[in-house]
Structures are given as structure tokens and as C-alpha cells.
Amino acid sequence: MSENILTFPRRLPRQQVAPNAVIGVLIFIATEIMMFAGFVSAFTITRAAYNTWPPIGQPRLPAGATLINTSALIASGIMMHFAARAWQRDPALARRPTLIALVLGLFFVCFQGAEWVRLIHEGLTLTSSNHGAFFYLIIGMHGLHASAAILALGIVYLKMAGRGVSEPAFRATRFFWYFVVAVWPVLYLRVYL
Amino acid sequence: MSQPAEEHAHAHDDHGHDHDHGDTGAHGHHEDGFIKKYLWSVDHKMIAKQYLFTGMAMGLIGGFFSYAFRMQMAYPGHNVPGFGVVSPNEYNQLITNHGTIMIFWLAMPVLIAAFGNFLIPLMLGCDDMVFPRINRLSYQIFLLSAIVLIASWFVPGGGFGGAWTAYPPLSAKSQYNLTPLGSTMWVIAVALEFVAFLLGGINFVTTAMNSRAPGMKMFDIPMVVWMIVIASILFMASVGPLVAGAVMLVFDQQLGTGFFDPVRGGDPILWQHLFWFFGHPEVYVVLLPAVGIVAEIITVFSRKKLFAYKTVLYTAFGTAVLSFFVWAHHQFIAGIDPRMANVFTATTVLISIPIAEMMFVYVATLYGGSITLTTPMLWALGFIGEFIIGGVTGIFLGSSGSDIYFHDTYFVLAHFHYTFVPIAVIAVFAATTYWFPKMFGTMMNETLGKIHFWGTVIPFNGIFIPLFITGMGGDHRRIYNYANFPEQWTPHLIQMREFATVSLLVLIAFQGIFFINFFYSMFKGKPAGNNPWNANTLEWQTVSPPPHGNFAELPNCYRGPYEYSVPGREEDFWPQNEVG
Ligand code: HEM
Numbered sequence A: 001m002s003e004n005i006l007t008f009p010r011r012l013p014r015q016q017v018a019p020n021a022v023i024g025v026l027i028f029i030a031t032e033i034m035m036f037a038g039f040v041s042a043f044t045i046t047r048a049a050y051n052t053w054p055p056i057g058q059p060r061l062p063a064g065a066t067l068i069n070t071s072a073l074i075a076s077g078i079m080m081h082f083a084a085r086a087w088q089r090d091p092a093l094a095r096r097p098t099l100i101a102l103v104l105g106l107f108f109v110c111f112q113g114a115e116w117v118r119l120i121h122e123g124l125t126l127t128s129s130n131h132g133a134f135f136y137l138i139i140g141m142h143g144l145h146a147s148a149a150i151l152a153l154g155i156v157y158l159k160m161a162g163r164g165v166s167e168p169a170f171r172a173t174r175f176f177w178y179f180v181v182a183v184w185p186v187l188y189l190r191v192y193l
Numbered sequence B: 001m002s003q004p005a006e007e008h009a010h011a012h013d014d015h016g017h018d019h020d021h022g023d024t025g026a027h028g029h030h031e032d033g034f035i036k037k038y039l040w041s042v043d044h045k046m047i048a049k050q051y052l053f054t055g056m057a058m059g060l061i062g063g064f065f066s067y068a069f070r071m072q073m074a075y076p077g078h079n080v081p082g083f084g085v086v087s088p089n090e091y092n093q094l095i096t097n098h099g100t101i102m103i104f105w106l107a108m109p110v111l112i113a114a115f116g117n118f119l120i121p122l123m124l125g126c127d128d129m130v131f132p133r134i135n136r137l138s139y140q141i142f143l144l145s146a147i148v149l150i151a152s153w154f155v156p157g158g159g160f161g162g163a164w165t166a167y168p169p170l171s172a173k174s175q176y177n178l179t180p181l182g183s184t185m186w187v188i189a190v191a192l193e194f195v196a197f198l199l200g201g202i203n204f205v206t207t208a209m210n211s212r213a214p215g216m217k218m219f220d221i222p223m224v225v226w227m228i229v230i231a232s233i234l235f236m237a238s239v240g241p242l243v244a245g246a247v248m249l250v251f252d253q254q255l256g257t258g259f260f261d262p263v264r265g266g267d268p269i270l271w272q273h274l275f276w277f278f279g280h281p282e283v284y285v286v287l288l289p290a291v292g293i294v295a296e297i298i299t300v301f302s303r304k305k306l307f308a309y310k311t312v313l314y315t316a317f318g319t320a321v322l323s324f325f326v327w328a329h330h331q332f333i334a335g336i337d338p339r340m341a342n343v344f345t346a347t348t349v350l351i352s353i354p355i356a357e358m359m360f361v362y363v364a365t366l367y368g369g370s371i372t373l374t375t376p377m378l379w380a381l382g383f384i385g386e387f388i389i390g391g392v393t394g395i396f397l398g399s400s401g402s403d404i405y406f407h408d409t410y411f412v413l414a415h416f417h418y419t420f421v422p423i424a425v426i427a428v429f430a431a432t433t434y435w436f437p438k439m440f441g442t443m444m445n446e447t448l449g450k451i452h453f454w455g456t457v458i459p460f461n462g463i464f465i466p467l468f469i470t471g472m473g474g475d476h477r478r479i480y481n482y483a484n485f486p487e488q489w490t491p492h493l494i495q496m497r498e499f500a501t502v503s504l505l506v507l508i509a510f511q512g513i514f515f516i517n518f519f520y521s522m523f524k525g526k527p528a529g530n531n532p533w534n535a536n537t538l539e540w541q542t543v544s545p546p547p548h549g550n551f552a553e554l555p556n557c558y559r560g561p562y563e564y565s566v567p568g569r570e571e572d573f574w575p576q577n578e579v580g
């Protein structure tokens, strides 16, 4: 009966849909997408109630300069993709493109920081209007995610240089970076234009 | 992609940390120190118990709060024994924290985190969650969230009193809520709790996808595991917008932004949308695990296959999807476009269909079975009976026409308590009494269990049936003292309020029996053996309580979980892992 259940004639194989880390990160990304959707819809609703946007007396956002920055971020995402392709040939080959992606990402974050300093001088602050409040909230949230992802990429890069990194860990970090890159154009189109 | 089982069992954590099991060598062959065993454990069963006990302790606090404010309802201005005189401000703080605790620190941690942690690896036949350390972190963050919440009651100004729905501007401006610190700590506590459940949810879903026993196909997964997994997905999909709203609320409270301030171009109704976009799915997040628990129990104690397994499963998925399209039924009065109100009326009435269907399925499962009325079975049946009342009254609220009269009255309050009490109390007792033997290796006392059952369920109705009546009589929610409203201070309504409060006192008194039974049985109960209920699911096919690593050898799975009374077999059950 149920007492002798612990012996089996043979072991059936255990099925994995995808590596654990990859599934975990994908679920996390889905949650994050919903959070950004919340921010963007809140912004859209609030903005719809204004006759002019930006509100009177508030500076315009530097849409042109940010376009440069946007292309840096997208280039970084493409680099990550190259890193993935290189990994398939030889994991060691993935190091260089990862580093380039990392540097481009860093450029993006620093550029954003410089822009913020300028905007604050122009009078756009968290409390100057809902324009400022949403700008710093949404773009800041994205910057936070970008910084965290860059940190993760940095760790992965260092591990690649040292002991090596497992494929699922590399893939999971990559996916998170793709997410950071992919939400950006949406935020840019909604918030800057 | 497939991996051999041995490799998998030790390759949980792909992030490349050296893995806890790997460090300690073979399962169960070593003694951990006290701290490692009880406080720093990565074992899913220990984490489940941590969640269970923390949740129960919080539930006691939430129950005590309800005692204090119910006394104030029935005998306004009198000294409440054990609490003192309830001031208006304290009254608001009590109801707010009562609601918050019961939903976020009792229902969620016990139903999803405690039983999810305990059952998922055992029922799937694996040795632990796929990310054991993330699991431990999840509990630690949860504990921190509870501490932050409790601490918020002791800061200057006291705890938050703006209702568990935290509508601005009351929640956003300290000149209105008078709790400059308490309100922010409340938001932070809830946010931390969400992080804990996000980590837990990732674990649950990934484990269910990747670690099932060899041979366990989609439709061989026990219903309760499915339900907890669907609930986790639902939680994670709906919580994002509320987190966004919570960040905005904290900014409004502490940094001086005006997201929800109409004077500065903000929109207070926006919060209600962000809140209820999460809030309504949340009611299904707690409902689905409860429904799953009931499915396990009624099949075992009626010795029958679950009627229409696939239908229940598809219904759960359908309900989960639909629950994203009903939220605005909480705003029929707050001011939404009447055309939208019609749409949301339709979706709301629609969502009661799948729930009703599940109840019919359960009745069909019981029909013709050989029913044994054990304590867990009584709780499961009690769930079905009581929850139906909650569901039926929801229909009146979902119809925007009648809701205009019922909104924010005690009718609404009684409605959702007829849903939440079956979930957070009745189903929790069902699960606790049913899996107690597996958790602690001993049986609970049946006589005490039955006394406790009747002593809980009868007073429960005694509390909330009168509140339907006071609600229809015009009693508004969140009123400190009805003596100030002469038209509500009639002998009939006064009697109803007193009846409800006295019933609550009776209910609380009977909980003592549960705790006596619980702790006595834990230490002195008679040994349970592996499978005291003759159940099929895998958790019953190992020793009680299961050792670290759960199974001496990880089981295979050969059939579905509900093969009871199969013709031609000697025994009326057929464990999932038994060959042939
Ligand atoms: C069977 C289908 C259900 C329907 C049609 C329904 C409908 C409604 C409606 C329309 C309201 C808003 C009433 C008002 O504020 O005027 C409401 C409130 C509420 N319902 Fe339900 N409901 C259902 C199931 C549930 C379930 C399963 C739960 C919990 C597990 C639940 C918990 C609540 C809560 C907590 C509130 C009050 C929120 C507050 O504080 O304002 N409901 N329900």
C-alpha cells in the first residue's frame, strides 16, 4: 500500500519548459510592464484634462537631444542581441558586445542625468506642476530600472571575464535589458512629444 | 528542454549562487542549529509554517481590532474592556488596519504563501521550490512589512485611518488624515508585502512549470496547485498599476506633488481606478486558492472524482481574465460616465456566472458520493454554503441601479464579509485541519474541531445577517457613532447592531477551542501516519511531517489526483505515484 511507495521501477524524465532563471525574469518583466502601463495611463488621463501641454510657464522637454540618447539605448539593445548570437558560436565571443552594450547603457543614464540638471535649472521640478511631477516620476522610474540592469550587466560581464557565467543567467539578464530598452521608446513618445 | 531528475534536483538556482542544498549535502542527514532551522531556513515547509504563524498572529490582531470597533458600534462611548474608550480617530485607525490586516496579512499570507509554499513542492513531487533563497527572502520581506505596519501604530499621530482603500485626498494630505507618518508607513508596509508576494509568486509559477514529478501532465496537477498558481499570476498581473499609484501617493504625501490633488490639476478618481484595477482581481486572488482547497477536501471525503476537472480549470482562467474588466463597479457613485457604468454592470453580472458554476460543480461532486463529515469536510461544505450568500448579494451591488442605494452601506460590508470570511477564515480552517497531520505528523481532535466549527459558523451568520438589515435600513459604513444620527438611532437598528456585536463575542470565544486543539494536538495528538485520509495526491505518499527534501526518492506520477472509488480496485483510492 502507500508505505512502499518509495521505490520505482524506472525514472521518467522531468520536463523543464525553460530554465528557471529565464521564467523567473520573464514573470518579473510582465509585472514591470503592468507597472509602467499604470504610470503611462495615469499620465495620459491627467494630461488629457489640460488645455495646453506643457502647462503654461513650464519648459518643453528636450525632445531632439533625447532622440540622440534614445538611439544610443536602442543601439545598446542591438549590441546585446549580437552578444547573444556570438554566444552561440562561443561564449567567450559574447564579452566584447556585452561591454559595448554596457557602455552605451551607461552613456544613456549619464546623458539623462545631465538633462535633468538642466531642466531643474529651467524651473521644471517635482512640485512645479504635474508636468514636472510625472516627468521625474516616469523617467526616473525608467532610469532606476536602467541603472539596476546596468549593474546586473556589469556583474555578468565581470563573471564572463572571470569564472564564466551560466547561459540561463546570461539570458535572464539580457531579457531584462531588452525590457529596459523596449519600454523606452514608448515612454519617449508619450512623455517627450 | 529536459534535464535528468538528479541534476535538476540540485540545479535549482540558475543565478549561479552556490546552492543551499549543495552546501549541506544529502537531504535530512544533518542537524541544523535552531536559527538555521527555524529562522533562516530555505526549506519550503518551514517557510510555509513561518507564513502560517505570522499570518495567524496578524489575524488575531485584526480580530481584536474588530472587537474594539464593534463594541463601539453597539455601545457608543462606553469603555471597551481591554481597549478603553474608542475615540473617533482611533475608530478610523481600527477599521482601516483591520481591513488591511485581514486581506494583506491574513488571507494572502495564509492561503497563498503558507499553503502555496507547503503544498506546491509536495503535491508536485519535488524536493523544494526552484528558488529556495528567494523564497526565504520573500518571507523576510513579508515579516518586515508586518513590523512596519505594527510600528506605524506607535509613531506620532498614530496609524493610518483613511480606510483600506486609501482614497485621496484624505489619504494624501496630512492636514486631513492627521497621520503624517502613519499613512506613509501604511503604504510602505503594503508595498513591501507586495514585493514579498511577487517573489513568492515567481517561485510558485516557475516551480509548477518546471519541477513537476515525471509523468505529471497538465491535467494531473491537483486543483489547489492550479488555483494558487492562477492566483499568483493574477496577482502579479494586476499589482503593477497599484504599485504605480502607491508611489504617486507617497510622493503626494511626502514630496509635495499633486498627482491626486484637483486644485493642482491632479485627479483623485485616478487613484480609485489604479486601486480597483488591482482591488477587484485581488478578491479572486484570495478566492481561487480557497476554491482549490475545497476541491481537494470534498473529493477526498466524498470518495469521488472531481466533477468536470477541466471545466473548473478553464472557468478559473476565464474568471481571472474577466476580473480585469469589472473594477469600475466600485465607482458607480464616484462619478463615472453612465455609459461606462452600463458596461461594467454587464461585466460584473457576467463574472458571477463562472463562480456560480464552480459551486454547482462542487455540489455535483458531492452528489452520490460516500460522504464522511470530518472536521475539514464540514469547513469545506460551510465554505460552499456561506460563499453562495456572498456571491448572490454581489449581484445586487453589481447592478448600478440598485447599487446607487446600497453603495457604502452596511449591505456592501455584509456582502464582502460573506465572501471574505468564507475565504480567509472558513477555507483557512478547512486547509489547516485537513493538512495538519501532514504538517505536524499528528491528528487534531475531531470533537473539539466540530465544536469549533459550529461555534464559528453560527455566530458568523449572527454577525452579518443583521448587518444586511442595518445596511438596507440606511446605516452608512465608516460612521463612528450612530447616536449622532437620530433617524438611524431607532430601537430596531440598535438591536441589530447589538446582536451583531454579541455574535462576534461568541465567535471570538470559540476560537480559544481552536488554539487549544491546535497546540495540544501538535504536541500530544495521536500519530497520523503517512496518509490518514486515504488521499491520492503526492503529499500524502511520504512520511508526516516530510523530511528536508520531502521524499526519500522523488516520485513519478501515473494518473490524475482524483481517482477515488475506481471500479475493479480493492481500495477506493489510487495514489498518483502508484504503478499500475
Ligand atoms: C460573485 C461575484 C461578485 C460580485 C458581483 C461582486 C460585486 C461587488 C460590488 C458591485 C461591490 C461594490 C459595492 C459598492 O461599493 O457599492 C463589491 C464590493 C466588495 N466586494 Fe464584491 N462582488 C463579488 C465577489 C466578491 C468576492 C469573491 C470578494 C472577496 C473575496 C468580494 C469582495 C468585495 C469587497 C472587499 C468589497 C468592498 C470594497 C470596499 O471597501 O468598498 N466580492 N462587490
Ligand SMILES: [Cu+2]
Pocket (backbone or CB within 6 Å): B279, B280, B326, B327, B329, B330
Ligand atoms: Cu469588485
